[in-house]
């Protein structure tokens with residue numbers, strides 16, 4: 248996944264203070280157009296008008312940006328109903344047309360020569376830097392040349408959160424960031440790129456720490472406090488965010504004020520290798536995305552062990568998706584550091600990221616077991632596809648613990664409007680009763696139907712999820728095709744499970760599922776064996792969205 252990330256953005260995420268003079272420019276980024284503007288994809292540019300009646304927007308662009316721009320335009324058309332028509336040329340030709348004032352389009356886009364440079368487009372009045380080009384960090388510039396309202400809106404969309412996700416997912420490997428100081432740049436990236444992952448990380452941490460929910464919690468390398476706010480919302484902890492970068496403090500405090508959590512959250516400037524706390528002070532110590540940037544991880548772990556109460560648990564690490572290669576370390580290397588640091592009870596956890604867990608000698612027993620489960624399925628959607636709003640179909644073969652856990656996870660961590668699909672009226676009625684008692688009727692609607700013939704229109708859902716053997720035993724191809732049909736372009740589906748207790752004769756090999764998937768004709772379908780066996784389907788963005 249890191250292959251998509253430009254070193255520059257990674258620097259901002261790294262937590263290492265660097266020369267940020269190149270960051271003097273700020274890009275104004277507006278929110279994406281509202282989903283309520285959505286209309287059917289594919290109609291539109293007839294007679295040069297789109298569905299809103301406005302003139303279709305003509306974009307002249309550097310052909311190196313073709314793949315991400317086409318992806319972004321597809322999503323833009325889906326959300327707004329407005330079509331973009333492109334003309335891609337070699338950059339020298341684009342620039343020559345710009346310089347001769349013969350671009351003859353509404354928007355022009357080119358890529359600067361090197362990191363920190365402008366370009367003929369970048370020098371036009373009001374030009375905006377909308378992305379960085381991987382791997383050397385050249386900026387992608389866009390300028391609006393006409394008063395076509397779609398032009399300005401498309402540029403905002405291209406540089407906005409959805410655009411960022413699509414730039415970075417593209418095989419062309421674009422990505423973005425902006426800011427004046429490291430802390431500001433980091434905050435910007437958090438707001439626009441990774442904010443949606445914090446509830447998931449907080450949930451994961453709370454499950455790992457064996458039921459401890461009150462006392463002192465220290466967050467090492469807290470940055471701007473997003474994780475801390477999410478942890479506080481779900482616990483009674485008094486949380487101390489510690490960060491080596493004092494510039495994080497005002498941003499942390501602003502976030503805490505906005506969440507009205509000033510009485511429980513505070514910021515301390517300090518170094519993870521020399522914690523400013525007395526022995527046995529904290530009930531819980533957490534850290535996200537910071538560990539691998541600490542020069543002496545062993546020293547940090549010894550400090551964590553010193554400060555942690557014997558009844559406490561520490562869970563430190565992350566998925567490091569956006570971390571530059573230079574600051575990643577292999578599981579083997581981390582295991583060696585952990586073994587040699589001399590902290591009893593410290594171990595590396597490799598599930599869904601790379602973590603170090605320290606379980607105190609008197610900590611709750613549950614802290615020793617992995618607390619993942621179906622509720623964690625939501626993590627995959629949030630972290631891998633950034634889908635947290637819109638419509639979700641949760642395919643429930645029954646209303647057991649797995650299905651209830653999955654629903655709970657989606658309710659807790661997303662704003663998705665959930666439809667739960669049950670195989671019979673009887674099961675659906677029982678589920679409906681349970682959902683009503685749990686006061687979740689406003690979030691979950693029950694429906695009866697089967698995967699072979701889903702009772703929904705094409706393109707109805709942003710995501711489809713399911714746990715259990717709901718498609719492996721029969722009509723596999725038809726079921727995969729049905730899931731694909733009901734996904735909207737840009738949507739994602741993940742169905743499967745760990746099948747821990749399933750007898751071998753009931754299991755279906757991944758090869759068999761791969762053969763079925765290959766027969767479906769779906770362009771973006773994959774069977775993965777990552778913590779279970781999963782069928783992953785994406786729609787409308789080619790294979791670019793499938794993770795490897």
Ligand SMILES: C[S@@+](CC[C@H](N)C(=O)[O-])C[C@H]1O[C@@H](n2cnc3c(N)ncnc32)[C@H](O)[C@@H]1O
Pocket residue numbers: 260261262263437467468469470471472473474489490491492495517518519520534535536537540541542
């Ligand atoms: C990638 S950011 C993660 C921030 C935050 N945990 C989050 O997930 O939003 C890494 C953070 O670690 C901090 N950091 C780096 N080295 C540190 C150290 N030795 N001690 C404390 N904080 C450190 C950086 O200043 C930065 O805020």
